[in-house]
Amino acid sequence: xxxxxxxxxxxxxxxxxxxxxxxxLAHKVGRGAAGEPAPVASVPPSRLTDAQLAALRGTGAEVDxxxxxxxxxxxxxxxxxxxxxxxxxxDVPDAVVRPTADQVGAVLRTGxxxxxxxxxxxxxxxxxxxxxxxxxxxxSRLDRLVSLSEEDRTAVLEPGLTGPAAEAxxxxxxxxxxxxxxxxEHATIGGFAATRSAGQASTGYGRFDALxxxxxxxxxxxxxxxxxxxxxxxxxxxxxxxxSEGALGVITSVTVxxxxxxxxxxxxxWLVSSWEEGIRQLRELEQSGVVPExxxxxxxxxxxxxxxxxxxxxxxALARGRCLLILGWEGSAxxxxxxxxxxxxxxxxxxxxxWEHGRYDGxxxxxxxxxxGFLVETLETSASWSRLLDVHSAVRAALAAAxxxxxxxxxxxxxxxxxxxxxxTVLASGNKPxxxxxxxxxxxxxxxxATITHHHAVGTDHRPWMRAEVGDLxxxxxxxxxxxxxxxxxxxxxxxxx
Numbered sequence: 365x366x367x368x369x370x371x372x373x374x375x376x377x378x379x380x381x382x383x384x385x386x387x388x389l390a391h392k393v394g395r396g397a398a399g400e401p402a403p404v405a406s407v408p409p410s411r412l413t414d415a416q417l418a419a420l421r422g423t424g425a426e427v428d429x430x431x432x433x434x435x436x437x438x439x440x441x442x443x444x445x446x447x448x449x450x451x452x453x454x455d456v457p458d459a460v461v462r463p464t465a466d467q468v469g470a471v472l473r474t475g476x477x478x479x480x481x482x483x484x485x486x487x488x489x490x491x492x493x494x495x496x497x498x499x500x501x502x503x504s505r506l507d508r509l510v511s512l513s514e515e516d517r518t519a520v521l522e523p524g525l526t527g528p529a530a531e532a533x534x535x536x537x538x539x540x541x542x543x544x545x546x547x548x549e550h551a552t553i554g555g556f557a558a559t560r561s562a563g564q565a566s567t568g569y570g571r572f573d574a575l576x577x578x579x580x581x582x583x584x585x586x587x588x589x590x591x592x593x594x595x596x597x598x599x600x601x602x603x604x605x606x607x608s609e610g611a612l613g614v615i616t617s618v619t620v621x622x623x624x625x626x627x628x629x630x631x632x633x634w635l636v637s638s639w640e641e642g643i644r645q646l647r648e649l650e651q652s653g654v655v656p657e658x659x660x661x662x663x664x665x666x667x668x669x670x671x672x673x674x675x676x677x678x679x680x681a682l683a684r685g686r687c688l689l690i691l692g693w694e695g696s697a698x699x700x701x702x703x704x705x706x707x708x709x710x711x712x713x714x715x716x717x718x719w720e721h722g723r724y725d726g727x728x729x730x731x732x733x734x735x736x737g738f739l740v741e742t743l744e745t746s747a748s749w750s751r752l753l754d755v756h757s758a759v760r761a762a763l764a765a766a767x768x769x770x771x772x773x774x775x776x777x778x779x780x781x782x783x784x785x786x787x788x789t790v791l792a793s794g795n796k797p798x799x800x801x802x803x804x805x806x807x808x809x810x811x812x813x814a815t816i817t818h819h820h821a822v823g824t825d826h827r828p829w830m831r832a833e834v835g836d837l838x839x840x841x842x843x844x845x846x847x848x849x850x851x852x853x854x855x856x857x858x859x860x861x862x
Contacts, residue, residue, distance in 0.1 A: 523554025
């Protein structure tokens with residue numbers, strides 16, 4: 365399903381904000397002007413020349429010049445994207461091109477600039493139609509489960525499959541990919557690979573790049589197959605194309621590791637005494653090798669705010685000053701029983717199941733908050749366990765200095781033996797500008813030794829910070845690869861590489 369204009373998914377799933385919640389937030393952070401998105405204004409005519417149109421149509425791919433199709437692929441779903449879509453101040457691609465797998469290479473060889481487009485869920489400007497003339501390369505026709513090997517425990521998927529479609533095809537045969545980011549309902553297999561996506565269960569199942577065995581990638585100069593069986597034949601070209609965000613090629617098939625459908629799922633919730641104590645418990649859990657599929661620790665502000673939106677007064681009182689911890693265990697009954705761990709805290713019966721039931725609702729809440737006049741945006745990072753507390757404090761301080769009255773919430777997720785991810789959510793008045801605050805947060809990340817992104821990718825938002833992340837020589841390596849595979853610069857310009 366195509367995203368609703370200037371919002372997320374299916375608008376019928378929005379619940380609205382109770383007036384007491386709106387009043388409480390307005391008292392805490394202030395409030396901008398309330399209002400729903402403006403209607404779409406007139407769409408400029410396509411800039412494609414007759415020769416370019418003829419070349420695109422000559423590939424056999426579908427070429428759609430309709431206003432509706434072009435507007436639907438004009439932006440991702442960051443806060444700034446939604447502001448632009450709501451105000452009508454956005455650029456649109458000059459056409460939407462829908463190839464089959466066999467037609468992708470021919471489209472790239474027409475010389476027309478393309479932005480690969482899957483579910484449109486990017487929150488870092490990854491699908492912005494930059495360039496004088498650019499088409500959205502819609503991969504929705506590449507939607508097959510090509511093959512499944514139970515012996516190898518692998519499946520070959522086409523990139524246009526959405527998360528639910530891929531799971532349905534695998535589940536029907538008794539298997540799962542286990543990749544469930546918050547964007548799951550709309551994001552695609554190709555997008556997962558192109559951005560090094562991480563899902564809510566990635567602590568147990570692994571980040572998406574860890575699940576990929578092989579890929580086929582089309583470039584303007586030819587097709588390349590990367591990955592396969594474990595090899596020592598030089599650096600991994602698979603890892604080069606994973607996370608390349610369509611700037612080095614267009615992914616046309618992805619071979620992934622799969623697992624049997626879990627017999628049992630158990631989601632537990634606890635209130636732990638403090639942020640520091642919760643982090644310690646998660647670190648010890650991860651480093652002991654007793655790994656849950658889902659691990660999520662909310663800091664005091666995220667705990668208090670989320671419970672304010674959904675929990676009874678008695679639970680809010682019990683949680684005051686404490687942190688909410690969710691652990692999810694999936695697998696065989698024996699495996700879950702063996703690994704399931706009692707944490708040092710106050711159990712909250714049923715809260716883990718309620719989290720699992722509403723795990724994809726956050727973007728709908730964001731739409732309601734924006735309608736009510738609030739700024740709401742996210743940013744994420746990863747850092748070593750030894751730096752995690754410092755990163756948390758520094759980013760909170762930077763955002764508060766930039767925005768004034770605001771609520772900065774954070775949770776730990778995506779655990780590794782040496783590190784973890786921090787995911788921040790910011791609430792402020794809709795009158796406040798976001799970009800200076802994001803810049804201040806990025807400076808704080810670099811100053812504390814954290815990454816500029818853990819799983820949202822680079823796009824346009826983090827591109828100015830790539831040099832600090834990978835170094836001058838690293839940027840030159842990426843530019844050299846770009847020159848080889850895309851000498852004319854037609855692949856997703858203005859993204860990833862400074």
